Every structure is written in C-alpha cells, then in structure tokens.
Amino acid sequence: MRVEIDPGLFDENARTAPSEAGRQIASIGAMDLLAGGHLPHVEIAYETWGELNEDRTNAVFVCHALSGDSHCIGWWDRIVGPGLAIDTERFFVVGTNAxxxxxxxxxxxxxxxxxxxxxxxxxxxxxxxxxxxxARVADQLGIEKWHLVAGGSMGGMQALEWGIQFPDRVANIWMTASCSAHSAMQIGFNEAGRQAILRDSHFNGGDYYDSQQPSNGLSVARMIGHLSYLSDASFTAKFGRSLQDKENFEFNGGIEFAVESYLSYQGDKFTQRFDANSYLVLTKAIDYWSREDLSPLQARLLLTSFTSDWIYPNHQSVSIFERAQKLGKEVEHHEIDLPMGHDSFLLDGEHQARILRNFLSQ
Amino acid sequence: MRVEIDPGLFDENARTAPSEAGRQIASIGAMDLLAGGHLPHVEIAYETWGELNEDRTNAVFVCHALSGDSHCIGWWDRIVGPGLAIDTERFFVVGTNAxxxxxxxxxxxxxxxxxxxxxxxxxxxxxxxxxxxxARVADQLGIEKWHLVAGGSMGGMQALEWGIQFPDRVANIWMTASCSAHSAMQIGFNEAGRQAILRDSHFNGGDYYDSQQPSNGLSVARMIGHLSYLSDASFTAKFGRSLQDKENFEFNGGIEFAVESYLSYQGDKFTQRFDANSYLVLTKAIDYWSREDLSPLQARLLLTSFTSDWIYPNHQSVSIFERAQKLGKEVEHHEIDLPMGHDSFLLDGEHQARILRNFLSQ
Structure with a gap:
C-alpha cells in the first residue's frame, strides 16, 4: 500500500532541538507533589510571543508533547506563529517546559x-x-484566564487537566491526538522504552550524571517511540525498502535499510538533547494520569484526532467527546483523515488550523 | 474501546518453550549460503507426527514463526494435532527448527x-x-512433494518461499498473517529490537558465549516484539489499566501496571530459551527476503489475514492474492475478523481451521 504523501509533510523541523535564545526562567517556589514528594525550589522555563492585551483576554498556553519544550513556535511551526492558527500577532502565546x-x-x-x-x-x-x-507561571505573568490551552499527545492531556484542575482559568481547550487516560498499549510502549533505559549498564539507578549516561538505553527508547509516531503507510511512503547509501545489500550484519539508519539516527540524536531520567519521569506521569470524570470542565472543548494514529487512536477522542456531551459540555470532535500516524498532529498545518480557527470564531 | 474477547484466547501455551523429547537431528552436510557464507556442517532439528502413507502423498510441513521451533504441535496447538485442521491422524506432519x-x-x-x-x-x-x-531434510525423509506447506508470520514467508524455490515439491501452500516482503515498519520494529541487543554492554560483537549473555537487550527486543503481536483492543481486554498485585499506585518508580509486569516477564522468560545472536540472524533473514514475482508458483495458495493485525496488515495478503490471481494461479484469500492482533494466527483454532479444511477439500 503506497499512499501519496506530500514529501513536505516529512519536514523534520518539528523534532529538532530549538534555540535556547528566548528562554526565560520562572522561579515558582517549593512544591508539594501529588504523589507525596517535595521539591524545595522549582524553576519553570518559559517563552512568550506576542503582546498581552489590556484586558488580558488574548493569552494562549501551548503544552508540549513528551520530547518537546517551551519553544512551541519551533516544534509546532505549522500551528504557532505570525498569521498561523495560533497567531502570535493576535495572541499572547506562552510555552513552558514541563x-x-x-x-x-x-x-x-x-x-x-x-x-x-x-x-x-x-x-x-x-x-x-x-x-x-x-498555573504558578500564569500567576507570575498576570494571566488569570487563558483564552485557549492547546496541546497534542502529552500536551493535550495537560490541556484537559487544566480545564479540570482550574475550570475557571480556561475559556477554550484544544486537545489533538490525545486521550484522557493511557491505554494498556500506550503504557506498554512507554514501558518498553523505560526498560531499555533501566537495563542500560550505565543507568546506575538514575545516578549517572558524573559518569557515562545511559545513552544506548535512551536511544532505543526513542526508537520505540518513533515506531509508534508513524504509520504503516507513512513508513512505506518515507522509506519503503530503500537501502541506505548503497545499491545492493552488503550482508555485513550492519545497517542495510534506510529505515534502520533513520531509527538509530533519531535515537542517537535524541540523546544529545534529552535526559534519560526525564524520559522515565515524564512517561510515568502520563501513564499514571487518568481523567474519567469530566464534570468539573467549564471550558469549551475541541478534540481532533487522526485516522492513521494507531497509538492515540480516534476512539480515545470519541470517548472524551461522548462523556463531555453527555454532561452537556460544549464540545466538538473532528477526525482528520491523514496518513502520517501520530505525527500528523505535528505535521498538519492545514486541517487542524481550519478546525481550530472555526472553533475559536464561534 | 473494550472489545469482548474470549479469555480462553489468551492461553499462553502457544508461546511456551516446548519439550525437547521428540526432537531428532538431521545432518544435512555443508551449505553454501546465498549471501556468500559457508557452513561446513549443518544440522536441522525436526519432529514428526503421524504416518507417511504408502504413496507419500500425505506429508505436511509446518514452518515456525520467529520464536518458534520444530514442536508445532505445541506452539500451534489449535491447528496441529489429532483431529485438528492439520490432523496428525491423517497427515504425516513435519516441523523443523529454522x-x-x-x-x-x-x-x-x-x-x-x-x-x-x-x-x-x-x-x-x-x-x-x-x-x-x-528441502534436504525432506530428501532424507523421502518426501518428494508436500501435500501442504503451512506457516504464519515468518513461517508463512517460508511456505511461500517453498512454492517459489521448489515449485514441483509443494501441492498446497497456506500462509497466515504473513507477507511476501517486510515493509519499512516491520523492518523498523525488528531493527529496534536488534539495536537493543547490539547496544547491550554484554553483546561483545556477538561473542558472549563464555561470559554473560546480552539478556537485557534480548529481553527488550522481545518486549518490542510483544508490543507488535497484540492489538489496542487485545491489550485493553487483557490488561486495561489494571495494577500488578496492588490496589493503589505505589509511586516508587517501579512496575505499577499489569501490562508493565507482563512485558518484563515475557522478555525475561524469552532469554531463558532464546539466543540473542539467533534473534539477530533470523530477523535479518526475514527483513532481507522479498518475493515480488510469484510466477514460478505451481502450488494452490491459501492466504489468511486478520483485521486487527497491524504489523502484518491485511493489505499485504491482498497484494499477494492480487499478484497471484493476475498470473492465473489458484489462490484464495480470507480476511478474518478477530481482535487479537498478529497473535490471532496462533490463538484462532476455529476460523483458520474451517478455511483450511475447506481449501484442502476442494
């Protein structure tokens, strides 16, 4: 099955490490954590674009997915920017690092x-x-209520959590390619990645900062992630059975196919910018999280999902839609027919943008 | 999406290590290998059930999938056995280890x-x-022509290869949950597993037999495999968000969910019976293999595939069907609507059996 996919859709900008140039740090004090832990001093990196208007009604908060950061204008460059759906010329856009x-x-x-x-x-x-x-960063920025909280995947989960934990601080929520609780399969993919890290001989229980990092484990974890971000069709469109820098098989036990090269490249590149312990902490956080009861929600809720996204499948968005609708919430759900798998939410600047603009204009 | 799945379908017999009791060894001499290598002395483990009839027309050859072996009456115990579709009371059934x-x-x-x-x-x-x-084992057993060569996944690929490499030695072929060439996504899943092994600090280039095995890498490879063998629906039906031996989260950084426990258990169990180098060799073999041209085929060809099998998706069987039909071959394809993912071919003793019996009776 070879699906016609616009090669431009495979632009990798969305997954490259951003510049740290615009990054600011909010010191938000001590935190008592829900699971019982305590952090005596917490800092949150953030970036902003655009201007907060006088009555502070144009603030948009963008939540990143697992491997993202505050630089949403980079990893979501088809959605966030001047003139785009999350228009930095119209909105005051804030991104943080989780x-x-x-x-x-x-x-x-x-x-x-x-x-x-x-x-x-x-x-x-x-x-x-x-x-x-x-929310403490929002306090410091003087933002009482977000016009919109938006995010995909882990970012969408945070957007929904905003609406449930702080119902009167969010006017609109947009969750894309996301869910209200990880399924067994989603937990399983995360766990295989965690095990790759935990079983790396350099992991040392998590105390590896003064010696070698568990880079091989983290790299394999990232490969497992990438396998789940694409689809059968997009893997085929992007790689097929093409060989890597050769005309014929070499039969030397090494990398032969382009897709093999891609996975190791993506895995190893990731270790340059990501910490293995953060990978464990963040994947655990999204596996733990579950919001069955949507009754606290006051925000209008927009859901988008993708036909080819098998790791955050459409039925998870349908489930949120049905529960919200049953409770009389104002909710919309759009399933978008695109072949790029979970990555569709990063790569699509057309359908999502149109749907979001329309939702916000109502 | 909670799908009703018969719990009996999750019997793990199909994946347990078999007894070595009935295993015999065929010494088949030296082999010059297609990629250029040479093995001065090759042994193939095999098992047989039933009796070869006088005119030697009732021999059935069963090919195992990646982690299987000659004991098909064990790992395919809903298909091979007395009174089953591959009836050991009627057929002379042979299984080998690849x-x-x-x-x-x-x-x-x-x-x-x-x-x-x-x-x-x-x-x-x-x-x-x-x-x-x-084929050399078949020679030694005096089998000129198989009534049927059958297999699922990697086994189905071998069944097709039999029909192409030895067109006059096979009367019927049954491929289930299989393909005629691995897609980029299938290669990708194999490669992530290989990288887990190759990057294990105990791998030592493959020369680990006199010290510690790369068990952690092999275990992670097996976890990645298992992720691809089930489906979203079967993961949910089997595990959901159930916790492992606890009522509430412990937040201790360890295993919390049943699905997490399952993956490590399956991964670690696998290392007791499987060799990491064999994992590399066999996955490379199936990734290399591709049979676009089916014109040599003389056997009747039966294809089965499963709606929920996303790693060996239905369209791969359709592609074989269409190419065979275009060439005027006698070919049937049945897509079976079962929710257990790729494992369906091991777990289903009903639909596949009925289809196979019907095919062979024509």
Whole structure:
C-alpha cells in the first residue's frame, strides 16, 4: 500500500532541538507533589510571543508533547506563529517546559539544594503537578484566564487537566491526538522504552550524571517511540525498502535499510538533547494520569484526532467527546483523515488550523 | 474501546518453550549460503507426527514463526494435532527448527568445526537458505512433494518461499498473517529490537558465549516484539489499566501496571530459551527476503489475514492474492475478523481451521 504523501509533510523541523535564545526562567517556589514528594525550589522555563492585551483576554498556553519544550513556535511551526492558527500577532502565546523535563525546568538533572543532581532522588511527578506548576507561571505573568490551552499527545492531556484542575482559568481547550487516560498499549510502549533505559549498564539507578549516561538505553527508547509516531503507510511512503547509501545489500550484519539508519539516527540524536531520567519521569506521569470524570470542565472543548494514529487512536477522542456531551459540555470532535500516524498532529498545518480557527470564531 | 474477547484466547501455551523429547537431528552436510557464507556442517532439528502413507502423498510441513521451533504441535496447538485442521491422524506432519535458530538446528550458538561457538563468525542466513535446508531434510525423509506447506508470520514467508524455490515439491501452500516482503515498519520494529541487543554492554560483537549473555537487550527486543503481536483492543481486554498485585499506585518508580509486569516477564522468560545472536540472524533473514514475482508458483495458495493485525496488515495478503490471481494461479484469500492482533494466527483454532479444511477439500 503506497499512499501519496506530500514529501513536505516529512519536514523534520518539528523534532529538532530549538534555540535556547528566548528562554526565560520562572522561579515558582517549593512544591508539594501529588504523589507525596517535595521539591524545595522549582524553576519553570518559559517563552512568550506576542503582546498581552489590556484586558488580558488574548493569552494562549501551548503544552508540549513528551520530547518537546517551551519553544512551541519551533516544534509546532505549522500551528504557532505570525498569521498561523495560533497567531502570535493576535495572541499572547506562552510555552513552558514541563516540570520533570530537561529543557530548563526543574527535573532529575537539576541540582538539589546541596548542588548535586537529583538523579535517583527526584520525586515522582504527576501530570497534575505539571499543570499546577504551569498555573504558578500564569500567576507570575498576570494571566488569570487563558483564552485557549492547546496541546497534542502529552500536551493535550495537560490541556484537559487544566480545564479540570482550574475550570475557571480556561475559556477554550484544544486537545489533538490525545486521550484522557493511557491505554494498556500506550503504557506498554512507554514501558518498553523505560526498560531499555533501566537495563542500560550505565543507568546506575538514575545516578549517572558524573559518569557515562545511559545513552544506548535512551536511544532505543526513542526508537520505540518513533515506531509508534508513524504509520504503516507513512513508513512505506518515507522509506519503503530503500537501502541506505548503497545499491545492493552488503550482508555485513550492519545497517542495510534506510529505515534502520533513520531509527538509530533519531535515537542517537535524541540523546544529545534529552535526559534519560526525564524520559522515565515524564512517561510515568502520563501513564499514571487518568481523567474519567469530566464534570468539573467549564471550558469549551475541541478534540481532533487522526485516522492513521494507531497509538492515540480516534476512539480515545470519541470517548472524551461522548462523556463531555453527555454532561452537556460544549464540545466538538473532528477526525482528520491523514496518513502520517501520530505525527500528523505535528505535521498538519492545514486541517487542524481550519478546525481550530472555526472553533475559536464561534 | 473494550472489545469482548474470549479469555480462553489468551492461553499462553502457544508461546511456551516446548519439550525437547521428540526432537531428532538431521545432518544435512555443508551449505553454501546465498549471501556468500559457508557452513561446513549443518544440522536441522525436526519432529514428526503421524504416518507417511504408502504413496507419500500425505506429508505436511509446518514452518515456525520467529520464536518458534520444530514442536508445532505445541506452539500451534489449535491447528496441529489429532483431529485438528492439520490432523496428525491423517497427515504425516513435519516441523523443523529454522537454520540460524537455537532450538537444535545449526545457528550462531552452535559449534564450529574447532568446537567453538560461531558467535560473531556465523554467516548471514537468508530465508531462501532456511528453505533449502528444509528441502534436504525432506530428501532424507523421502518426501518428494508436500501435500501442504503451512506457516504464519515468518513461517508463512517460508511456505511461500517453498512454492517459489521448489515449485514441483509443494501441492498446497497456506500462509497466515504473513507477507511476501517486510515493509519499512516491520523492518523498523525488528531493527529496534536488534539495536537493543547490539547496544547491550554484554553483546561483545556477538561473542558472549563464555561470559554473560546480552539478556537485557534480548529481553527488550522481545518486549518490542510483544508490543507488535497484540492489538489496542487485545491489550485493553487483557490488561486495561489494571495494577500488578496492588490496589493503589505505589509511586516508587517501579512496575505499577499489569501490562508493565507482563512485558518484563515475557522478555525475561524469552532469554531463558532464546539466543540473542539467533534473534539477530533470523530477523535479518526475514527483513532481507522479498518475493515480488510469484510466477514460478505451481502450488494452490491459501492466504489468511486478520483485521486487527497491524504489523502484518491485511493489505499485504491482498497484494499477494492480487499478484497471484493476475498470473492465473489458484489462490484464495480470507480476511478474518478477530481482535487479537498478529497473535490471532496462533490463538484462532476455529476460523483458520474451517478455511483450511475447506481449501484442502476442494
């Protein structure tokens, strides 16, 4: 099955490490975490674009997915930017790096009060804590209520969590390629990646910062992730059975196919910008999280999902839609027919944009 | 989406290591391999059930999938056995362990002529070589022509290869949950598993037999495999978000969900019975193999596939069907609507059996 896919859709910008240039740090104090842990001092990296209007009604908060960061204008460059659906000329757009991450926010690679990396002593973070930390950043920025909280995948889960934890602080929510609780299969994919890290001989219980990182484990974890981000059709369209820099098989036991080269390249590149402990902390947070009851929600809710997304399948969005509708919430769901799998939410700047604009204009 | 699935369908018999009791060894001499390697002495483990009739027209050959072996009456216990579709009271059934494997046949863990394990020096095997070795076993058993060659997944690929490499030695072929060439996504899943092994600090280039095995890498490879064998629906039906031996989350950074426990259990169990080098050799063999041109085929061809099998998707069987039909071959294809993913071919003893009986009775 060879599906016609616009090669432009495979632009990898969405997955490259952003510049740290515009990054600012909000010190939000101590946090008692939902699972019982305590962080004496939390910092959250954030970036902003555009201007907050006088009555503070044009603020948009963008939540990143597992491997993203505050630089949403980079990883979501078909959605966030001047003149785009999340228009930085019209909205005051804020992105943060999630609590537990490794792109400027407090996470396992950050220093404890004694100046040593947290490592194995970093407490369990839940998605609720991430959003609680984001709310403190909003406080500091003087934003009482978001016009929109938006995100895909893990970011969509945070957007929904915003609406449930802070019902009166969100006017509109957009979740794309997301869910209200991970399924067994989603947990399974995360767990295989975690096991690759935990079983790396350099992991050392999480205390590896003064020696070699568990790069091989993290790289394999990222490969497993990538397998779930594409679809059968997009793998075929992108690679097929093409060989890597050769005309014929070499039969040398090494990499032969382009898709093999791609996976190792993506895996190894990821280890340059991501911390293995953050991978464990963030995947655990999204696996733990579950919001069956949507009754606290006051925001209008927009859901988008993709026909070819088998790891965050459409029925998860349908389930949210049906529960919200039953409760009388204002909710829309659009299933978008695109072949690029879970990555569709990063790669599609057309259908999602049209749907979001339309939703916000009502 | 909670699908009603008969719990009996999750019987794990199909994946347990078989008894070695009935295993015999055929010494088939030296082999020049398609990729250029040479094995000075090859042994193939095999088992037989039933009686070969006088005119030798009731022989059935069963090919195993990646992790299987000669004991098809065990791993395919809903298909092969007394009174079953591949009826050991009616047919003379033969199963072998694939060349390159580790269940009695010559593979990387076997000894070279000097008595040392082959390890890193074991040559590249192709699927064509596996079938060539099987043909020599057939010669030794006095079987000129198989009434049926059958297999699922990698086994189905071998069944098709039989019909192409030895057109006049096969009357009927049954491929289930299989394909005529791996897609980029299938290669990708195999490659992530291979990288988990290759990056294990104990791998040592493949020469690990006198020290610690790369068990963690092999275990992670098996987890990746298992993720692809089930479906979203069967993961949900089997595990949902059930916790493992606890009522509430422990937030201790360890295993919390039943599906997490399952993956590590399956991964670690696998390392007790499987060799990491064999995993590399066999997955490479199935990734290399491609049979676009079906014109040599003389056998009648039966194809079955499963709606929920996303790793060997239905369209791969359709593609074989269409190419065979275009060439005027006698071919049937049945897509079976079952929710258990790729494992359906191991777990379904009803639909496949009915279709196979019907096909053979025509």
């Amino acid at each position: 609590l537990g991450g490794c792109q400027g926010s407090t996470g396992p690679s950050s220093s404890d009060p004694e100046g040593n990396p947290w490592g194995s002593r970093f407490p369990v973070i839940q998605l609720q804590d991430m959003v609680a930390a984001q | 060349l390159g494997g580790c269940q009695g046949s010559t593979g990387p863990s076997s000894s070279d002529p000097e008595g040392n394990p082959w390890g890193s020096r074991f040559p590249v095997i192709q699927l064509q070589d596996m079938v060539a070795a099987q």
